[in-house]
Amino acid sequence: MIHLSKKQAVQRLIHSLGKNVQSSKTVRQNETEITVAKENLPEVCSLLSLEKGGRLFTMVGNDERPIIGHFALYYVFCFDKIGHFITVKALIEEADPVFPSIAVRVPSANWYEREVADLFGLRALGHPDRRPLILHGDWPEDQYPLRKDYSGNSDIARQPDRDSFMEYTGRDVTQIPVGPIHAGIIEPGHFRFGSVGDTVLHLDAKLFYTHRGIEKATEGVSLKKALFTAERICGVCALSHAVAFAQAVETAAQVTIPARAMYLRTLFLELERLYNHIGDLGNLCAGFGLAVGISQGSRIKEQLLQLNENLTGHRYLRGVVTLGGLRLDISNKEIITISEVITKLEADFEEFIDIVLSHEVALDRMTSTGILSLGQANDLEVVGVAARASGRNIDIRRDKSYAAYGLLKFDVPIYTEGDVLCRFKVRADEVRESLRLIHQILEDIVPGPVVTEVTEIEPYTTAMGWVESPRGEICHWLMVGPNQTIYRYRVRSAAYSNWPAVPLAVPGNIVPDFPLINKSFELCYSCCDR
Amino acid sequence: MFEIIRKIFKIGTVTNLQPLQQASVKYRGKVKVEAGNCTGCGKCIEACPSGAIGSCSSSDKVYLCLTHSKCIFCGACYDACGDNAIQVTNNCYIAVKDKNELVELSPIMLQSNRQVL
Numbered sequence A: 001m002i003h004l005s006k007k008q009a010v011q012r013l014i015h016s017l018g019k020n021v022q023s024s025k026t027v028r029q030n031e032t033e034i035t036v037a038k039e040n041l042p043e044v045c046s047l048l049s050l051e052k053g054g055r056l057f058t059m060v061g062n063d064e065r066p067i068i069g070h071f072a073l074y075y076v077f078c079f080d081k082i083g084h085f086i087t088v089k090a091l092i093e094e095a096d097p098v099f100p101s102i103a104v105r106v107p108s109a110n111w112y113e114r115e116v117a118d119l120f121g122l123r124a125l126g127h128p129d130r131r132p133l134i135l136h137g138d139w140p141e142d143q144y145p146l147r148k149d150y151s152g153n154s155d156i157a158r159q160p161d162r163d164s165f166m167e168y169t170g171r172d173v174t175q176i177p178v179g180p181i182h183a184g185i186i187e188p189g190h191f192r193f194g195s196v197g198d199t200v201l202h203l204d205a206k207l208f209y210t211h212r213g214i215e216k217a218t219e220g221v222s223l224k225k226a227l228f229t230a231e232r233i234c235g236v237c238a239l240s241h242a243v244a245f246a247q248a249v250e251t252a253a254q255v256t257i258p259a260r261a262m263y264l265r266t267l268f269l270e271l272e273r274l275y276n277h278i279g280d281l282g283n284l285c286a287g288f289g290l291a292v293g294i295s296q297g298s299r300i301k302e303q304l305l306q307l308n309e310n311l312t313g314h315r316y317l318r319g320v321v322t323l324g325g326l327r328l329d330i331s332n333k334e335i336i337t338i339s340e341v342i343t344k345l346e347a348d349f350e351e352f353i354d355i356v357l358s359h360e361v362a363l364d365r366m367t368s369t370g371i372l373s374l375g376q377a378n379d380l381e382v383v384g385v386a387a388r389a390s391g392r393n394i395d396i397r398r399d400k401s402y403a404a405y406g407l408l409k410f411d412v413p414i415y416t417e418g419d420v421l422c423r424f425k426v427r428a429d430e431v432r433e434s435l436r437l438i439h440q441i442l443e444d445i446v447p448g449p450v451v452t453e454v455t456e457i458e459p460y461t462t463a464m465g466w467v468e469s470p471r472g473e474i475c476h477w478l479m480v481g482p483n484q485t486i487y488r489y490r491v492r493s494a495a496y497s498n499w500p501a502v503p504l505a506v507p508g509n510i511v512p513d514f515p516l517i518n519k520s521f522e523l524c525y526s527c528c529d530r
Numbered sequence B: 001m002f003e004i005i006r007k008i009f010k011i012g013t014v015t016n017l018q019p020l021q022q023a024s025v026k027y028r029g030k031v032k033v034e035a036g037n038c039t040g041c042g043k044c045i046e047a048c049p050s051g052a053i054g055s056c057s058s059s060d061k062v063y064l065c066l067t068h069s070k071c072i073f074c075g076a077c078y079d080a081c082g083d084n085a086i087q088v089t090n091n092c093y094i095a096v097k098d099k100n101e102l103v104e105l106s107p108i109m110l111q112s113n114r115q116v117l
Helices: A006-016 A038-051 A106-121 A214-218 A223-232 A238-253 A260-287 A291-312 A332-357 A358-366 A374-379 A382-389 A422-445 A494-505 A511-520 B002-011 B043-048 B076-080
Strands: A021-028 A031-036 A057-063 A069-080 A084-091 A096-102 A123-125 A173-178 A190-196 A201-204 A462-469 A474-482 A486-492 B031-033 B055-056 B059-067 B085-087 B103-111
Touching: A006 A031, A006 A084, A031 A038, A031 A462, A038 A057, A038 A084, A057 A106, A057 A422, A057 A462, A057 A474, A057 A486, A069 A223, A069 A474, A106 A123, A106 A291, A106 A374, A106 A494, A173 B059, A214 A486, A223 A238, A223 A486, A238 A260, A238 A462, A238 A474, A260 A291, A260 A332, A260 A358, A260 A422, A260 A462, A260 A511, A291 A332, A291 A422, A291 B002, A291 B076, A332 A422, A332 A486, A332 B002, A374 A494, A382 A422, A382 A494, A422 A511, A462 B002, A462 B031, A474 A494, A494 A511, B002 B059, B031 B059, B043 B055, B043 B076, B076 B085
Parallel strands: A031 A084, A096 A123
Antiparallel strands: A021 A031, A057 A069, A069 A084, A173 A190, A190 A201, A462 A474, A474 A486, B031 B085, B055 B059, B059 B103
């Protein structure tokens, strides 16, 4: 096989698109932007996705009427093998706000295209699902929140709900509606089961009850202040979102952060993964009522949260990151503390996992429950723990490394069954890898400054930041406006990629297994919704 | 089964006593303004992302005003202040019985050339 250089590989890719490409430009070393006519979107995108192996990283709609007089769509494809992004850009005129859908051939584009219809009024023709996604049915059809001529403070009169849920009818089918308000303390979502006896036949999930309008709220806000908003997109992946945003800004400004800051970011990101995974492993036990598992999980998690507080002043690691590095440094004494806590925790954690995995009822409930096949995971471009439990070998820490991950050694655990047990085991293995990473960081960390100045960014520069959050890969897409403010900010969280997969894993299981399956994915509602 | 019981006995009770004095040293709690150091430059007002530090006018004069209920404990005001006038204390006991107590009017007059937000 001929080994192509990255540049040649990218050229070949673009060449294969033939005359469809109107223009192409190199945005930066690892990103090429090509412009196509909107009629050619399905052909270009399905070629890149289905034949060339690019995965849809994110898709962004943008109101660029004040700059160039058109709306714009950006489909970003990530080519893991050559480590390159190809952004397909198409302009859409205001007078004709439609574009051909790619969702039939590229199923992962489903939600993105529905979102663009809701928030920009750009309709995807031929999309298999015309229901509104984000704004639900009580929002007037002619109000598009992300258009620039819509004020974020508008008071909109709601209208009678025109939305329709999936209805299950037939003699032996029972319809079970659950939510949006739940008995537990989880976030809102409506789940509708069509079941025969206690076996689920079909599940329809309706989310987006917690739309906070974060993307609209950050428009025009200075980059420095927007970081605090980014940090609050998610409660449990706070640091991941802050780092992703900071990386997007640093890429736009072409700034490299100091080596010590890279190591420290990696350290805190792994501490975030640790407390999340261990807490989630404990919570999974709630799915089959193993009380000792729940309490051991939360006990170890609490130790980590207290460690976070002692190191940074915040249990959930807010206020750690700043644009260009970190806001705080850690002392040598603190390095020893971390090392002590982590070493003590290792044996404790192994005992906890042993208890769960040697418990017959636990194994019985987890094995072959909630299977997500590799085909489904690939079609929907699932990320994170759920992807790796189904044999989809992706991890953005390894594939397009950021912070100090490129300098450290770690393995990416892969399982192939795709059931709850595999998702449990992936988390347990990732905890071990995180511990290994933290030990390496504490050994290798270099002295030096932890922050560097972020230079002025040219208006209308676009950039992306990505992080493997505990729930999977997240992507922040940013277009900087005049005076170092945000023009457009698009957050694609791991939950956004993975939620469509949950309803596929449930049919064929019994209704009481749904909480267990849901917990094994452990997705956020509000960072999906923003 | 034996392993579970052994683990439970080995761990014992883990609940901690509530630390009634204060949180950890680095904890970012209630913000305090040292009136003696403040020059009224207003940099903290510009830096505050949530509008917790603002200005209130009373009898033609503009004063610095802290609305603790809006504070997100980010510490941006502390970073912005060049005069050592803002302290982020580790006081985490900030609940009050009357909402009005959350608004704190400081005796500091802002410099007149600053824009009033």
